[in-house]
Amino acid sequence: MNMPAFLLLAATGGLPLSAEASAASSRPASRPAINYDESKVPAYTLPDPLKFQDGRPVEDAAGWRRRRQEILELFRTHVYGRAPDAPQGMRFERFDENPAALGGLALRRQVTVRLAPQADEPGMDLLLYLPAERHGPVPVFAMLNFRGNQEVHPDPGIRITGRWVLNAPESGITDNRAGPQARGADASRYPVELILRRGYGLVTVCCADLDPDFDDGFANGVHGALDPPGKPRPPDAWGTIAAWAWGLSRVMDYLQTDPDVDARRVVVLGHSRMGKTALWAAAQDERFAIAISNNSGCGGAALSRRAYGETVESINGMFPHWFCANFRRYNGREAELPVDQHMLIALIAPRPVYVASAEEDRWADPRGEFLAAKAADPVYRLLGTDGLPAGDMPPVGQPVAGTIGYHCRPGAHDLTEYDWRQYLAFADRHLAGARPDSGGADRR
Ligand code: GTR
Numbered sequence: 001m002n003m004p005a006f007l008l009l010a011a012t013g014g015l016p017l018s019a020e021a022s023a024a025s026s027r028p029a030s031r032p033a034i035n036y037d038e039s040k041v042p043a044y045t046l047p048d049p050l051k052f053q054d055g056r057p058v059e060d061a062a063g064w065r066r067r068r069q070e071i072l073e074l075f076r077t078h079v080y081g082r083a084p085d086a087p088q089g090m091r092f093e094r095f096d097e098n099p100a101a102l103g104g105l106a107l108r109r110q111v112t113v114r115l116a117p118q119a120d121e122p123g124m125d126l127l128l129y130l131p132a133e134r135h136g137p138v139p140v141f142a143m144l145n146f147r148g149n150q151e152v153h154p155d156p157g158i159r160i161t162g163r164w165v166l167n168a169p170e171s172g173i174t175d176n177r178a179g180p181q182a183r184g185a186d187a188s189r190y191p192v193e194l195i196l197r198r199g200y201g202l203v204t205v206c207c208a209d210l211d212p213d214f215d216d217g218f219a220n221g222v223h224g225a226l227d228p229p230g231k232p233r234p235p236d237a238w239g240t241i242a243a244w245a246w247g248l249s250r251v252m253d254y255l256q257t258d259p260d261v262d263a264r265r266v267v268v269l270g271h272s273r274m275g276k277t278a279l280w281a282a283a284q285d286e287r288f289a290i291a292i293s294n295n296s297g298c299g300g301a302a303l304s305r306r307a308y309g310e311t312v313e314s315i316n317g318m319f320p321h322w323f324c325a326n327f328r329r330y331n332g333r334e335a336e337l338p339v340d341q342h343m344l345i346a347l348i349a350p351r352p353v354y355v356a357s358a359e360e361d362r363w364a365d366p367r368g369e370f371l372a373a374k375a376a377d378p379v380y381r382l383l384g385t386d387g388l389p390a391g392d393m394p395p396v397g398q399p400v401a402g403t404i405g406y407h408c409r410p411g412a413h414d415l416t417e418y419d420w421r422q423y424l425a426f427a428d429r430h431l432a433g434a435r436p437d438s439g440g441a442d443r444r
Contacts, residue, residue, distance in 0.1 A: 044305035
């Protein structure tokens with residue numbers, strides 16, 4: 001496997017992988033486990049998003065609404081699994097409010113969202129920064145973070161998570177608990193001041209509050225709390241990515257109650273596994289106005305059928321908890337999948353979506369990410385938008401953007417200021433600027 005060892009460790013949080021990780025594969029012996037050679041990408045035909053399962057064509061927007069339901073069901077059944085509805089009786093407990101945080105630039109608000117009506121856990125801690133100077137409700141970027149809210153900024157007012165987080169020895173997290181050293185540990189991926197100065201807010205929650213990122217047979221997190229007790233898990237039961245996406249919808253539930261936020265202008269953005277999650281969240285929940293996938297790769301924006309870099313087999317092996325059990329049937333058999341990831345992007349139509357790759361991030365298959373965005377274009381055009389205005393993959397460092405945006409940045413797997421500048425410009429364009437009274441479209 002060509003995956004860097006640190007990623008593997010980070011991926012498992014230092015915990016051993018389960019026995020399922022070595023699930024038998026039906027990959028033909030002639031096919032390499034990991035391919036980085038474009039000439040060895042298998043020939044493939046993508047399923048047509050604009051054809052119903054029975055072969056009839058989708059002819060108009062009303063037809064797409066029905067086809068959309070079919071595709072959602074296919075992804076639930078075969079890829080991510082089926083999540084429950086929002087819990088009844090969620091509670092929002094604000095525990096911090098500072099109208100002059102970050103040297104007066106920000107309003108900082110922190111809220112615990114109680115997800116189970118009868119109990120305190122599971123719950124998630126939500127950190128919200130809004131521009132201190134604002135004239136009405138503001139649009140926000142919504143993101144799940146990896147290791148606790150304290151990692152997004154060194155601001156000493158952020159509560160350090162007390163819950164389980166992935167280990168990161170360089171940030172002093174060695175026993176799955178964060179300490180003061182973890183403050184600002186991932187700050188380069190969250191340019192809070194830039195976001196605020198551009199008129200946007202940022203809301204973030206740690207993914208582990210929803211479901212710790214390791215395979216425990218779905219005992220902890222929201223699975224343990226919300227799954228029907230004592231019943232075997234069906235093969236389309238929700239995996240961890242589905243649980244995280246469900247959590248983003250709960251973040252949206254909160255945002256709809258916050259008078260300082262314009263919940264009709266929420267951009268859901270995620271990096272890597274959180275990019276997969278952001279796409280699935282926006283695909284299902286049409287309250288998200290824009291979705292942005294940063295280096296999401298396999299199970300995110302990259303076409304599975306290309307089997308370039310990370311494959312269905314390798315992702316199911318390393319992360320047996322991310323997808324539903326049915327997804328393992330497609331280990332080495334991507335051609336049999338009734339969907340591919342262009343259809344995930346298409347589910348977001350006609351809302352704007354941005355897919356970004358990094359040149360050196362071959363594990364995530366930059367070309368496969370571009371081709372998926374391109375193959376979603378016909379759905380965007382059927383719905384009357386301009387789709388992705390690019391015939392072929394644009395050169396590195398040259399973003400293209402219509403209602404679908406794409407860029408391939410120079411450099412490695414990461415979320416950088418370069419990426420953010422493209423996303424802010426994309427949001428400005430599609431949300432009619434960050435000003436609350438400038439007539440941003442309601443795209444729900
Ligand atoms: C890797 C995984 C990728 C991607 C990445 C990340 O270990 O193979 O699919 O999700 O982690 O989230 O950083």
